[in-house]
Amino acid sequence: MKYLDKLLRNWRIKEANQFVRPNDKILDIGCFDGYLFEVLKQKNIQPSIGLDPLLEETKSKGEHLLVSGSFPNDVPTNTSFDCIVMLAVLEHIPREQQQLLNSEFFEFLNPLGRIIITVPSPFVDQILWVLKKLNLVDGMSLDEHYGFKTSEVFSLFDKKKYSLLKHKRFQLGLNNLFVFEKIA
Template sequence: MKRLDAILRDIRIRQALPFIRPGDRLLDIGCFDQTLLNLVSGRVRSAMGVDPLAQDEARGNISIRRGTVPGELDLAAESFDCITMLAVLEHVPDAGAVARECARLLTPGGRVVITVPKPQVDHILALLTRLRLIDGMSLEEHHGYDIEQTTPVFEQAGFRLAKRRSFELGLNCLFVFERVALASAAPVRDDPRADGKSTSASAEKITQHSGA
């Protein structure tokens, strides 16, 4: 992973941290290098990471599973309080299937925390890859994902939109959904603080953890 890749990863993690609560049973889909899991392990009840490139392992309250969600993993219904997917949804061919599986895995009131880039980011990432400033991992897997379909896809799966805001100069977007029996909520606008930086202590730890 190149330095700029790590910086962009850390920015996404900072956006997600305030929505991971003490005592949560966390599932991180697309955990990759497990940075998020390592960061929050001291304050959550348990942290599971799933990634198709991972190797199965367990240490402390962290467990890693190789696979995809949905997929061949036998995960129990309502076994998580929070699910994170940071820069993952744009790589998934069937976002609806992912949303429905998240609804099955979460307890009522559980949260899905997602970051998704705006479509124009693909061109920027392609340029940065050519300049060898980033690795450009799995860029070819982007499925022309329309960020505006995120809310309807999750609402149809039984979620309500609790938070939406832009960051990285408006090029990336954070969504937080809550699982409810009937999804009906007024639209939530982008947070005008486009690059809203968390001031929580947990958010500050990421710099120390990653060396950014």
């Protein structure tokens, strides 16, 4: 990862970190190298799971498990979480698969469990393309971006199952944070 990639990642993690509670058990979808777990050490989170199809192999990162695979198929059975995190991931998931997240998340979340998502503005695709051409970012999996609109996030989660705790723009308005909570 280049410096700018790390800067943007750390900014997303800082925004998400505010909504992770102490002692939460986390599922980090799109965990890459598991850096989120390093940041969350201060919150004394429970042993958690990171999931990423780009991982070459499943491995441990301290007390956490980084699994090579995709959600929901590769999440260990009989596992539930207090928080599901997807930072800069949703825009990589095809729309037809996104429609399944509502019920799949519901199955894995404990009562009052949270979903923390960051999604960039579609305009970011153009910026990243330029930054990649200038060799300033690695821009992971940019070929999977398809112009996902931030407003589409609201329609993915049933208001009878989840309440929206927070939606805010950050990174100069080019990124969005969404926090949903499972209704008990």
